[in-house]
Amino acid sequence: MTTIDVFNHGVPAESDFGYSQAIKSGELIHVSGQLSHDEAGELLHADDFAAQLAQTYANMDKVLGHYGATRNQVVSQTLYMVNLRQDAAAGMAGNLAYFGDHRPASTVLGVTELAFPGQVIEISFIVDTKLPA
Numbered sequence: 155m156t157t158i159d160v161f162n163h164g165v166p167a168e169s170d171f172g173y174s175q176a177i178k179s180g181e182l183i184h185v186s187g188q189l190s191h192d193e194a195g196e197l198l199h200a201d202d203f204a205a206q207l208a209q210t211y212a213n214m215d216k217v218l219g220h221y222g223a224t225r226n227q228v229v230s231q232t233l234y235m236v237n238l239r240q241d242a243a244a245g246m247a248g249n250l251a252y253f254g255d256h257r258p259a260s261t262v263l264g265v266t267e268l269a270f271p272g273q274v275i276e277i278s279f280i281v282d283t284k285l286p287a
Contacts, residue, residue, distance in 0.1 A: 161220045163213070165195025167269075176217045183221055183281035187234065188213045189273055200272025203241040207248040207275050214279060224287040225252065230259040230280040237274060238264030245275070 159178040162168045176185040190198045190209035199205035235241055268276050
């Protein structure tokens with residue numbers, strides 16, 4: 155029997171929009187788009203790509219921590235970037251800093267806008283808890 159474990163940050167958008175930050179089904183964790191927000195769900199670092207990227211990965215660490223998972227178990231990520239060409243180098247540097255030698259599958263998409271004014275990055279993830287931590 156497959157059990158389902160849901161994780162939320164406790165921010166208003168989760169109930170307002172009707173979604174979970176992550177859901178674990180079997181050994182896989184599907185993580186909704188993470189972004190640069192504080193404990194109240196307010197966007198941090200408007201229009202600052204590097205700061206938003208760092209906070210987005212910090213919020214991802216909270217999701218991973220809930221499940222006892224690590225960055226090495228991330229198998230796939232999708233990055234949504236408002237200013238793709240402008241921020242590509244910073245995105246690559248931030249990705250390398252976050253994952254180190256681990257190399258998940260990655261897709262990077264340029265988008266015209268995201269949910270919050272001033273939001274320039276959002277990242278969704280898939281995690282496989284069967285992989286070595």
